[in-house]
Amino acid sequence: MNIHNVAARAGVSAATVSRAFNFPDKVAPATRELVERATRELGYQPNASARTLRTQRSRVLGVVLPTLLNPVFAECLQGIAQAAAASGYAIVPVMTRYEEAQEQQAVAQLLAANVDGMILVVSSPSDSQALQRLRGTGLPYVLAYNAHPDHPCVSVDGEAAAAEAVARLVALGHRRIAMVSGTLAASDRAQQRYRGYLRGMAAAGLDAPPVLEVPFVTSAVEALSRHLRARARPTALFCSNDLLAIRSMRAAHLTGLTVPQDLSIIGFDGIAIGQDLTPALSTIAQPNHDMGRHAVELLVQSIVRGTPSGAGDSLCLPYQFHDGESCGAVNGPAA
Amino acid sequence: MNIHNVAARAGVSAATVSRAFNFPDKVAPATRELVERATRELGYQPNASARTLRTQRSRVLGVVLPTLLNPVFAECLQGIAQAAAASGYAIVPVMTRYEEAQEQQAVAQLLAANVDGMILVVSSPSDSQALQRLRGTGLPYVLAYNAHPDHPCVSVDGEAAAAEAVARLVALGHRRIAMVSGTLAASDRAQQRYRGYLRGMAAAGLDAPPVLEVPFVTSAVEALSRHLRARARPTALFCSNDLLAIRSMRAAHLTGLTVPQDLSIIGFDGIAIGQDLTPALSTIAQPNHDMGRHAVELLVQSIVRGTPSGAGDSLCLPYQFHDGESCGAVNGPAA
DNA sequence: CTGTTAGCGCCTTCAT
DNA sequence: ATGAAGGCGCTAACAG
DSSP states (O other): OOHHHHHHHHTSOHHHHHHHHHOGGGSOHHHHHHHHHHHHHHTOOOOHHHHHHHHSOOOEEEEEESOSSSHHHHHHHHHHHHHHHHTTOEEEEEEOTTOHHHHHHHHHHHHHTTOSEEEEOOSOGGGOHHHHHHHHHTOOEEEESOOOTTSOEEEEOHHHHHHHHHHHHHHTTOOOEEEEESOGGGOHHHHHHHHHHHHHHHHTTOOOOOOEEOOSSSOOHHHHHHHHTSTTOOSEEEESSHHHHHHHHHHHHHTTOOTTTTOEEEEEEOOGGGGGSSSOOEEEEOOHHHHHHHHHHHHHHHHHHTSOOOGGGOEEEOOEEEOOSSOOOOOGGGO | OOHHHHHHHHTSOHHHHHHHHHOGGGSOHHHHHHHHHHHHHHTOOOOHHHHHHHHSOOOEEEEEESOSSSHHHHHHHHHHHHHHHHTTOEEEEEEOTTOHHHHHHHHHHHHHTTOSEEEEOOSOGGGOHHHHHHHHHTOOEEEESOOOTTSOEEEEOHHHHHHHHHHHHHHTTOOOEEEEESOGGGOHHHHHHHHHHHHHHHHTTOOOOOOEEOOSSSOOHHHHHHHHTSTTOOSEEEESSHHHHHHHHHHHHHHTOOTTTTOEEEEEEOOGGGGGSSSOOEEEEOOHHHHHHHHHHHHHHHHHHSSOOOGGGOEEEOOEEEOOSSOOOOOGGGO
């Protein structure tokens, strides 16, 4: 079922059918009607590949992200998908499992697929081969969650947010506040939040114990429990993301500690499920859905404009402290 | 950068370059070497659209699913993506929000995009316009989670699983066991599980109270709490999915009930996060990742075979009862 | 083993 | 306002 079939049935040329689709007002109303009828009767749908080949525009956006097993990215992808659909774009997601090699391959694959632009969440924008290469092509792209002065980014100020989280714990009387993070090397977000943590601790005149670095993918509840059994255990935990925070709550329970009476916990991300837990998770909530939406909007703008976005177009969205039930005043003089 | 550039640089014809890519052994080793070098030097990547147009194969799979906000689908999509990548396929996911109209549109869009096949999770296979239409095209497709005798499906026996869940509650001494479900009309899974619940109750000689139907998308904790305050409240809840189970735990807490002492709760799906909660969620775990993988494998088979899978190729994967901490023996004679 | 040729379905000048 | 013609980049006969 191609354009010629429709043309024949409508008694016009293929060129006219094409015009009727792409520039409806450049064709006489009567003719348009003919074409529409034929289209309907034959159930014709223009072939996307042919169109892409001819126009060099695919109306597809590539999306590169670490994993969907962390709801933060699933929520964001949902936002991306919705915004993309609203703008007439399909998406092709590729998951990289936080591996730089996968990022490279993903970019290569998406380039070959003729995507019109890409949204990516990479491990480390500073030293990403994939990004270098992508920028070299001149294809529009936008980073999400990542923050870097050389690239167009949609992000939140994770450092400030982390410092604020620490300040809130301090205000509750905590002095032994530890940070739990995923593999720092695998994520610039984690590093940013770590800097914020250090800044917050310094601002309060507190010593920051070494960060508790646990693998991203596995559950790591065991490792956490071990730390909570230490003699001078922390009275509060600032966790680099909500998944870690949830596991920390589990670890606390397994260690016989009650949250927040014995241990306060703050997460980061604002995944939806955090609000349905008991205790409800206190967290720095990012606008994950909107993050995706804004990334798409920025990207689509630069696609239609024909020039890639610059770092100047970067967007810093507001974060929001969600006051749940996982933080409390420090437990008497025990601190 | 196209095939002719490479051909020129390698001093061969375009056809030879094409062969070097697609049938490496149909070209002399020396020539192949030449082509590979030129390819590398120019950073050439074959154009996917041109290839698709010419071969009528896109190496893209369409995926239609309700939402990524329920981790069960995110986990499945992750499995799909991984398996697809392993077979050399990209994926284009489209979310339908449990709306039949969206399903139709998704299928139309994916058809126009020339996908080689589709994996779908629909609301109701029996009366899905989208499925009718899809089948009419002869394009290979596989349903996931859905179960229906007329379509190739990868699913688990939700009815048996639900009956087993009820039996376990009964064995713990429960007699007032209520079911919490999402909108029944929006999901054949929910209906299947409901039938299993009824069967399980009947088998135990128990009366089944009316199902607690709550909207899928919103949190619905309020509505649940109300039910738990009733004078003859249930001592156990069988929830149609884990998200509902988690919200039910929350509702129990807000009502002053302790799980599992005052109320036992069983979920359905086996989303990863359920195991990190306290109490750890007892649930009927589906192999979500493998579900996606099997769906891809079935689909790819029928693509290479050239004939759509029939209902006979359907796969029923085993479910597994995850014994968490959210179920306990009924609380004395209060039942 | 390699080159020549033709065309996948569409859009887009250029004429009319 | 419409039609004719060419080509986007690639692959699959068919020759040689």
